[in-house]
Amino acid sequence: MLITAGLDIGSLSTKAAIVAEGQLLSFCILPTGRGGSEVAERALEEALNRANVKRKELKGIVATGYGRISIPFADRRVTEITCHARGAWHLFPEVATVIDIGGQDSKVIRVGPGGKVLDFEMNEKCAAGTGRFLEVMARALEVELGEMGKMAVKARRAAPISSTCTVFAESEVVSLLAEGRPLEEILKGLHYAVAERVVAMAQRLGWERPVVMSGGVAKNIGVVKSLEERLGTSLYIPAEPQILGALGAALLAAEEN
């Protein structure tokens, strides 16, 4: 049996996926912390344990994500752009566009037959439109990160957030609170701000339906709803959106064989 592993070392979390004959056997997600190969090693071992697979049974390991270059035991390094496209196509073969919003960057990928990348766009050197933006805002508003999306969708109106700069938006949010704007409206405004940024990238790329969303931010219902509203289409959300890159990496490792 052809068993392979994919490792996605992101800025916030490290993901490992084990795949056998095109099927996901197990996965593991750990905080990246200071990063490096140690966390990746632990994530891989944990995923192997969960799948009841021994390390020597692995026929290949592909590393992806920002930390891909620091994994000495990987057989190959592939960018997360190619891996997310491959992972999304595996789960949704009809996919035409992938929106990936991770901890420190966001990407829009046009996907062709076989999960081939046709084109892509990434955010600039800036936290706007990323998970980090939401994290900073959650802290400023003293809201649980996991709750902010649910609270945002309850609001009827969105408070206007004019700045996409994380630092300026934080002070804007504090001013809105001082003005007495309801918290939910501010949260809705923040989610719109993230969506606006990502939709602009999608438009630059000439996005097409169906759209799959990946990355940790896909778990935030506020961002998902804002994107759906702005794009005018429903998004396909995998059960585990965070592991799409690792899954794609494991599948690419299998293709190598």
Next chain:
Amino acid sequence: MRRKAFSPWVINTVKHLVALSSRAFPWRATYLMVLKALDQVAEAYLRRRPVVWHNVFFPTEILYGLRVVPFAPEAASALAVGLGLASEALNAASAHWVATDICSFHRLAAGLDLAGYFPTPDAVVCTSHLCDIAPQSLAWSADRHGKPFYLLDVPQRAKAEDATYVARQLKYIFYSLARDLGLSPDMEALKAAIGRSNEARRLLLEINADRQKLPAVIRGEEAHGFLYLMLTGWGADFTEEVYRELLEELKTRRREKKWAASREKFRLLWLHLRPYYPTEIFKILEEESGAIVVFEEMHHVYWEELDLDRPFYSLALKVLGHQGLSFMERRIQTILDMVREFNAQGVIHFAHWGCRQSTAGIRLLQEALRRENTAFLNLDGDCIDREKYAGGGVRTRLEAFLELLAASRLH
């Protein structure tokens, strides 16, 4: 104080040190160009002849025809980045209200001058085309030094009838500079400069024709260095000399099968400029991946041979012939031709912060390249200010672009 530090002794010492390190240069032509550039810089600081500042799109044949020392602050900025002077100079500019959203070549040039690094000008000339900040930036420089400033107004639409309008201005600038600088306007010297420019153009066309051949002999990173001549050296004797050397080396290396990469996997076209601080861009492309930048848009010879008997008119046609002038379709068509002529599978545009002329029409270019099935990467960054460079993001973009090219080939 800093200007005074550029004494003949210091300059000669630097030149001797460079002369002794010929092996540090990958090409003899690069070595020769650096020595010649040092001579020119020395002349500017020693002020044995009048020094005229110019922007990089000004037809320098006029200046070499007047036998003055041309000095391009934008090109000097690129050099200053390599010398590690950028941080101090950018801070100096910032202290004088030079906004951070303008082109950093000009921001740094202002800072370098304010910090005392540039040679004092005797006059300043500038064109109005392509670079929107250059006229303001150079006019301010002239004003700071209390020197005359001449602007060559180049109509954006670049119609044939505009050539007379531009030619008249060039003639006026030529004679006015001669008067201001106490020189005699020598038409024979101008014709000689035009003749040297024509010969350099002929050699560059041959160089470009050689670079069209497969596989590449020179890497894009190495070829980029020669843009110094393209932006400052038309009409100079050393331009001809360096191009002749480069052409000879290209031919020799091709004959000896000394290729740019052991295995050329992809051929890329580079649009606009590159960062002048150390980055991994060319290492990732050319060393790690065998993706060779086979041509730079900036090396495109966009003008016809100049007419020695009509110097001002033919220089006007040269100025108006730039692919970046007029409607975007002109630049797009030029780039599509380059893709075809150089067998490029991909195009990378370095979107330099604040450069409106190069970045504003990228959407149209992207669409045109898509129609031709040519992969395109718009790489955001800044040629001068390393604060705007994100190494991890750039690596991901470049590697993903190369993966995309590889996948296209497989399919």
